[in-house]
Amino acid sequence: KQEVTQIPAALSVPEGENLVLNCSFTDSAIYNLQWFRQDPGKGLTSLLLIQSSQREQTSGRLNASLDKSSGRSTLYIAASQPGDSATYLCAVINNDMRFGAGTRLTVKP
């Protein structure tokens, strides 16, 4: 059974810092990995999708990497802003989609 772990559970940084969120998974036989953000009381917004054949994807200030062999993915956020404050979730896609518990990010002005 696929287990997905996200570290840290919570992170607080001052505005402008670069930061890295971590996601690990136990079964490396995945098809894709997807990063989402969730604002309080809201649904999930897709940020980046990395296919199993890819090693990274970039969108604006966000960069996600994937190392299947080690069962790890990272989400790098450059020049963080208060508007980045949210919970970030990674989801591993095999025959279904399994989530980590998320990292709650707070960016202080």
Added chain:
Amino acid sequence: NAGVMQNPRHLVRRRGQEARLRCSPMKGHSHVYWYRQLPEEGLKFMVYLQKENIIDESGMPKERFSAEFPKEGPSILRIQQVVRGDSAAYFCASSATGHGMSTEAFFGQGTRLTVV
């Protein structure tokens, strides 16, 4: 192309009543996933469906819960004889294909069920 639509957004039920949660996937999507999220917790997988088929229901309680995705119409998550512990946000996601292809999943805004 509208996104994933869930309704109702908020649902209040008394203990013992039935709750029906609906999810209309994005146009062209034939794969639907249901998740439950308790306050301050992550998303817990419940069930994965394709049109007219349940592919994986390993995360769904064996009793009182059922899901369907008929050939026509939305996917339905049905909770019979609700209890207070069923109070949660229920999210639905859809994707164009299941696995083996670039299958970005999109989420609805969720249905917040409150059992009183």
